[in-house]
Amino acid sequence: MYVVACIKQVPDTTQVQIDPVTNTLVREGIPFIVNPYDTHALEESLRLRDRFGVRVAALSMGPPNAEATLRKACSLGVDDAILLSDRVFGGADTLATSRVLSAAITNLAKKDEIGIVFCGKQTIDGDTAQVGPGIATRLGYAQLTLVDRIEDLDLDKKTIRVRRKLEGRYEIVEAPLPVMITVVRELNRPRYPTVPMRLAAQKANIEVWNNETLKLNEQEIGLKGSPTWVSKIFSPERDKGEIIGDGTNDPTGTAALLVDKLLDKDLLTL
Amino acid sequence: MTSTQMIFIPLFLISGFFFLWSCQQRFKLVLLGESDDRTDQFSARLAGMFRYAFFQKRVVQRPYGLNHFLLFWSFLVLMLANGEFLLHGLFPALHYGKLPAPLFHGLLLAFDLVSVLVLLCVVLAFTRRLFFPPDYLDGAYSTARSGEAFLILGMITLLMVAFFGMNGAELTLGELPKEWMPISGAVGAMMSGWSESTLNATSGFFWWLHALVLLAFMNFLPRSKHMHILTAIPNCFFRSLETPVLPSREIFEEGSRYGAQQVDQLSWKDLFDSYSCTECGRCQDVCPAHNTGKPLNPRQVVHDVKVNLLRNGERLDAGKSVEQPLIGDTGEGSVSEEALWACTTCGACLNVCPVLIEHPGKMLKMRRHLVQMEARFPEELLNLFENMEQRSNPWGIAPSERTKWCTQLDAKPFVAGETEYLFFVGCAGAFDTRNKHVTVALSMIMDAAGVSWGILGKDELCCGDSLRRLGNEYIFDQLAQKNVDLFKEKGVTKIVTQCPHCFTTLKNDYRQYGLEVEVLHHSELVADLIKNGRLVLKNKVQEKILFHDSCYLGRHNDTYTAPREVLQAANGTAPAEFERHGSDSFCCGAGGGRMWMEEDAGSRINQARVKEALESAPETICVSCPYCMTMIEDGLKDEAATSVRVKDIAEVVAEQL
Structure with missing residues (x-):
């Protein structure tokens, strides 16, 4: 049985700035990282492998340099690392992306049945949280989003019970396999690669699947298959702050002043 | 052949053979260790x-060491006596009586006086162990007061008693010149009324007592902690000649393994060290981790290596799997992970060991194994490792923010061929809110003195000190290579740092990456600027300053005077000293990567240091390290000593510009 982890290479957003003239992300010289939520998806896949002996495949759609993301996955111990890369996949929105990933998972299912597809709850660059549910919809899988704990997995009965972390409450739900799960950070603590695994990962075989492999209709993928168009990206203006009181010479008075301000703006009520 | 000979010769041969066999059994295990060339610089060694070893420089640094010094030298003198004793027993015709009379008499006098000295030393040793042992030898692990220790002392006593009994009888029989053996003479005087046959029997009895105890002593040596009698001298010869003692550079190739999981993955010198330990306990006395109740005792670590080697050596030699793991919680013979992570690498144990055992290196090799082969480490280190790998600083702050400290200042980039000093700001200096003040202070000082300096800005990477001490050599290696390449590309020849960790890493560790440049800690640069008259200080404020030595500036790099000179010049008076200062300084608790870890076990190291500081009621505690700054400031808060300030030496100087 396959457990699939969908991972994405994203720019390290703490280092991303927006070009004020063109309103686009300045990506030059910005290092890429594995989308942090996806590292938890990957970790959970590996834990299920450790416990149940399932096979773990890491899938990533992206340009050729996204290979680095898959090498990282290899250094953590995935069995298969597959890069979905083709010019016609480029410029995809979440719908087109989920079509390519779904096709890849269907292709993978030719080798062995799919049990679980793990995705991070969202990426830190797009923040849509749509690709995971998109995959579930395309494949007709049950979708369990925002999962912070796997309560039970029964491979004989092919059911899974998970806890979903919702605002102010938890929800425990059960679904039949195969299932698509999006995960939150609380689910686990990702492992750290050993040096021998890192070195092996540098030479690991990364399969590349392009559209010759997936044979998707070019009108439904990439830029052409994306109904979403980004018209503008901009940083919201930030109002100038103010210095209140004289903290050095009158800390007590300044603190009182601060509390008054916060009360005025109604920021201290719960 | 006499009847004595007929019994003694086979006895001697058997015990001699057994002694050599014991030595061979033990020393062949040392060869299981990995290679480590310790034969260079013969004369220095x-x-x-x-x-x-012979002058016992470190042994005598503590008062009771003098007792050991006297015993050691007496032992050497008495080796001449015992050599003759054995030779005479084997070949009765051979004895010192054949030597010219003055030499013979001199030897007799020396043996007589030295033997009584040994008895006095042994009495003192007994008394100390029984009635006033040093407090650091309390607790479960205290072999200095074990049966083994008393057995050895008992044997030495018996040897001396037999010496005087035998000589007393022989003197009375007129076989030895009385006037050259005053003590034996006094013993002999007690036998003055005895018949010749009683005297002969007495002499024979004590001869055999002496012979048997001597052979037993010899055979006991390689099987006890007194093996140090055989190994301590060569161990001093094979010591590390580097200051600081550097870990080896690892080469990352497929199929290699990293660090030490088994005892044969330590170096032969690590194993020889374990045979040389006298279990005196000085390392545990000075260890900050042990002193604050952590599960680390450096003496125990060295002892565990020895026990593990003796337990697994034969099996490893035969290519079999080990009986007991080196790292784990399986009691004596294994080192727990908690103990390994408790080390601050402060080097106090290294600095105090009388036989120059290298404790931290062994623990580092085990850390390297845990991190690199098993990815097992305290969970709080995961963020550190990932931040270092992704953003090349411990906090994971964007590298573009490395220059934020100088937004108000005219800090220039380092320009090849134009700038003299590269100011390697360091992560704390660039990102830590409190420590940025030190960076600014040093910049002001250098500007005031007209120093040509520049920075690398966002291109500077963490020096990797914490990574290396924590055993994450793989990421350290990446940072070190990139930094060294950058220094070379920019043509850097002089570097100044404001952090002893950057300082030691750039100056010492990076030599393994081919970096040969002048690296200065800011205390050295500022001291020079003051001496050369380039920096003129107003010298108005006179604070009561207490100076805290940082481990990596002091013990690891022997820099004690520069920061004191700077403080003297800036403050008008020499700084006050901690009770433990200079090479005896006590760690703040943050070295060895401990800065990034929780300190749950025992009490806190920084509080111990702050309590020591408060005893001398300082107005300001002066540091020369960002980690010490954080730890001492935190310790003062815990002790509610809010009126005491903590300043870096650069800040004290900058106030006087």
Whole structure:
């Protein structure tokens, strides 16, 4: 049985700035990282492998340099690392992306049945949280989003019970396999690669699947298959702050002043 | 052949054979260790051997060491006596009586006086162990007061008693010149009324007592902690000649393994060290982790290596799997992970060991194994490792923010061929809110003195100190290579740092990456600027300053005077000293990567140091390290000593500009 982890290479957003003239992300010289939520998806896949002996495949759609993301996955111990890369996949929105990933998972299912597809709850660059549910919809899988704990997995009965972390409450739900799960950070603590695994990962075989492999209709993928168009990206203006009181010479008075301000703006009520 | 000979010769041969066999059994296990060349600089090694082994430089640094010094030298003198004793027993015709009379008499006098000295020393040793042992030897692990220790002392006593009994009888029989053996003479006087046959029997009895105890003593040596009698002298010869003792550079190739999981993955010198330990306990006395109740005792670590080697050695030699793991919680013979992570790498144990055992290196090798082969480490280190790998600083702050500290200042980039000093700001200096003040202070000082300096800005990477001490050599290696390449590309020849960790890493560790440039800690640069008259200070404020030595500036790099000179010049008076200062300084608790870890076990190291500081009621505690700054400031808060300030030496100087 396959457990699939969908991972994405994203720019390290703490280092991303927006070009004020063109309103686009300045990506030059910005290092890429594995989308942090996806590292938890990957970790959970590996834990299920450790416990149940399932096979773990890491899938990533992206340009050729996204290979680095898959090498990282290899250094953590995935069995298969597959890069979905083709010019016609480029410029995809979440719908087109989920079509390519779904096709890849269907292709993978030719080798062995799919049990679980793990995705991070969202990426830190797009923040849509749509690709995971998109995959579930395309494949007709049950979708369990925002999962912070796997309560039970029964491979004989092919059911899974998970806890979903919702605002102010938890929800425990059960679904039949195969299932698509999006995960939150609380689910686990990702492992750290050993040096021998890192070195092996540098030479690991990364399969590349392009559209010759997936044979998707070019009108439904990439830029052409994306109904979403980004018209503008901009940083919201930030109002100038103010210095209140004289903290050095009158800390007590300044603190009182601060509390008054916060009360005025109604920021201290719960 | 006499009847004595007929019994003694086979006895001697058997015990001699057994002694050599014991030695061979033990020393062949040392060869299981990995190679480590300790044969260079022969004359320096020889000189060190005399300094540390024969003149016992470190042994005598503590009062009772003098007792050991006297015993050691008496032992050497009495080796001449015992050599003759054995030779005479084997070949009765051979004895010192054949030597010219003055030499013979001199030897007799020396043996007589030295033997009584040994008895006095042994009495003192007994008394100390029984009635006033040093407090650091309390607790479960205290072999200095074990049966083994008393057995050895008992044997030495018996040897001396037999010496005087035998000589007393022989003197009375008129076989030895009385006037050259005053003590034996006094013993002999007690036998003055005895018949010749009683005297002969007495002499024979004591001869055999002496012979048997001597052979037993010899055979006991390689099987006890007194093996150090055989190994301590060569161990001093094979000591590390580097200051600081550097870990080896690892080469990352497929199929290699990293660090030490088994005892044969330590170096042969690590194993020889374990045979040389006298279990005196000085390392545990000075260890900050042990002193604050952590599960680390450096003496125990060295002892565990020895026990593990003796337990697994034969099996490893035969290519079999080990009986007991080196790292784990399986009691004596294994080192727990908690103990390994408790080390601050402060080097106090290294600095105090009388036989120059290298404790931290062994623990580092085990850390390297845990991190690199098993990815097992305290969970709080995961963020550190990932931040270092992704953003090349411990906090994971964007590298573009490395220059934020100088937004108000005219800090220039380092320009090849134009700038003299590269100011390697360091992560704390660039990102830590409190420590940025030190960076600014040093910049102001250098500007005031007209120093040509520049920075690398966002291109500077963490030096990797914490990674290396924590055993994450793989990421350290990446940072070190990139930094060294950058220094070379920019043509850097002089570097100044404001952090002893950057300082030691750039100056010492990076030599393994081919970096040969002048690296200065800011205390050295500022001291020079003051001496050369380039920096003129107003010298108005006179604070009561207490100076705290940082481990990596002091013990690891022997820099004690520069920061004191700077403070003297800036404050008008010499700084006050901690009770433990200079090479005896006590760690703040943050070295060895401990800065990034929780300190749950025992009490806190920084609080211990702050309590020591408060005893001398300082107005300001002066530091020369960002980690010390954080730890001492936190310790003062815990002790509610809010009126005491913590300043870096650069800040004290900058106030006087």
